[in-house]
Amino acid sequence: MTPLLDIRDLNVYFDTYRALDDVSLSVGKGESFGLVGESGSGKSTLLRAVAGLAPVAGGTIAVEGEEIKGSRRSRDFHRRVQMVFQDPYGSLHPRQTVDRQLLEPLAIHGIGDTEPRIRRALDEVGLGPSFRFRFPHQMSGGQRQRVAIARALILEPKILLLDEPTSALDASVQAEVLNLLEQVRKEHGLTFIMVSHDLGVVTHLCERLAVMQHGRVVETLSSTDLAGGRMRADYTRHLMTASLGFAR
């Protein structure tokens, strides 16, 4: 079966620094796939390269078997693939209401029925209509991230690229937002590729994961194998031992 997202031999350079070094991975439809690895290993760069936000020097990215060419992403790409960033304060416009921020993608894509869509999107992320005319600074971090998720979902994409979506939030709010993500994934049959430095979060939410080190994928394995200590690479074992609560 054609993978929903297929990445082959991807290379990204920042000047002469090789941030991604021949990275290959495939993610199937409806799968929840994690990216883990130490800081600077290239996890965010991989998501950003898929989204057209990092300079790809070589390799291919295909969505539903169709190769994505160049650095500019088409409207069609954005209907299929959306990204949620770590810091919703940075990703939301500070001087626009929630309503305006949800309307924008609909307007860009020429989608009508905006009223019910905006109401539904807010409802889906657990925010009532009273949030519609608030500005980002009038909401908590968790509520802002819910708006960012609503904005990503409003175009009904197939793939969500999640870059540490809860790491800027308090521990109690993190769990709520992770549960919300899991719920919307199941309801919409979405495919997730999620970066997290928290192995506990990744094994809980993702069925499979890739372990990255120095811009390379050192190992791809299932969460069950990771939790059961059935890894091949020493680095994966090291990462797991270093992750508090997973030491064995």
Ligand SMILES: Nc1ncnc2c1ncn2[C@@H]1O[C@H](COP(=O)(O)OP(=O)(O)OP(=O)(O)O)[C@@H](O)[C@H]1O
């Ligand atoms: N725009 C950029 N310009 C120059 N170097 C960059 C840029 N973005 C990332 N890098 C470098 O590429 C490497 C990989 O960064 P990346 O953000 O992908 O790591 P990461 O695994 O997501 O780390 P973290 O968990 O800390 O977010 C790092 O050495 C980083 O300094």
